Amino acid sequence: MDERLFAALASWLEHRAVVLASVVAAQGATPRRRGSRMLVTAASSLGSIGGGLAEARVLDAARGLLESTSTQASIEIDLGGGAQSAGVCGGRMRIALRRWSTQDLERARAIRDLLAGGDRVVLGADDLGAPGVEDLARPDVRLLIVGAGHCGAALCELAARLEFDIHVFDARGECLEQPAFASAHTHAGDVGVLGSLLEGRRDVQAVLLNRDFHADVAALEVLCARPPRFLGMLGSRRRIGEVRKALPGCREVLRGLVAPVGLDIDAETPHEIAVSILAQLIAERRHY
Structure with missing residues (x-):
């Protein structure tokens, strides 16, 4: 998914800001594991971090970030079955949100090209919008x-x-x-x-x-x-x-x-x- 996702990111950034939502922590039973990602714009999305109410909350938070002056945020997804939880699976997820804009286009294209060439790419804290966190983007x-x-x-x-x-x-x-x-x-x-x-x-x-x-x-x-x-x-x-x-x-x-x-x-x-x-x-x- 990373190869297609970053190709879309590089393309979409030519016209609009995009939020990259990444699962940076997952404990217990969760619909997706760490490293799952999706793109969110004001009107569309690509990929999934799990669907259902959890994803609906991520979409709302990502679109809120698009309307703000901040470039990053995070959201905790509780699946423990409580009154405010997003499900009853029993686990927890932390989703990092990073707003990418036209000034990030060069970085998005670099990631796209490396993945298209078959290389893995280390995504740093700035790419993910998650201080102290790194992840690996993998080619198909x-x-x-x-x-x-x-x-x-x-x-x-x-x-x-x-x-x-x-x-x-x-x-x-x-x-x-x-x-x-x-x-x-x-x-x-x-x-x-x-x-x-x-x-x-x-x-x-x-x-x-x-x-x-x-x-x-x-x-x-x-x-x-x-x-x-x-x-x-x-x-x-x-x-x-x-x-x-x-x-x-x-x-x-x-x-x-x-x-x-x-x-x-x-x-x-x-x-x-x-x-x-x-x-x-x-x-x-x-x-x-």
Whole structure:
């Protein structure tokens, strides 16, 4: 979310002041954890710090800050179930509010560009509007989909809503012309292009959804030279075993291969399979 959020911040600041609301502390059961952020303008917002009455109070406080001469404020959200609390979850959250204006445009663009380049960015107290607090803004994880068949198309469609930097490879260029891949970066031709997609500092989650055994082997020969953070492959257990046997030189890397990829939810259709894979990818990237 940080990559999209700071790109929007840099764009919006060209026309209006914007409040950055950040969860800087969370205890007990809360809807969002530390590091969750949202943007608030006088008429709109982007992102979420949890929804419900808690978020409504944050929106009111942020818009109050926009009308004031101050640049920062904070709001405590009590979810303990009392008369003045915002919920009954049982936890507490502290939200820092920082009003950004046109004089902050250069900093917003710098953060945007660093995240777009795959770098993490330390957000200081002045960025957050929280004295003594630092946080880390993270670029989107790259989702590398290898195979542009039915499952690859379904995975790309659903992942487009989940803040991934999506790249799709298939040797067959005509397969990449489907509408499902319109929002992704697509690559056709020689499988060696996969190596360039593993370069840089951005975390990569690679999922093999190829149509045949030979395509799996060719892709894994490239991916094993520079293993991504997550490597998963779809297929029957027999096929997976045959792929492993065909790559004796990759045995050590393939110990970490998640195959068959996806949570076991008895998925059958392409979109059900995509849901099972995305649930696993989300769980994995929470630890990055």
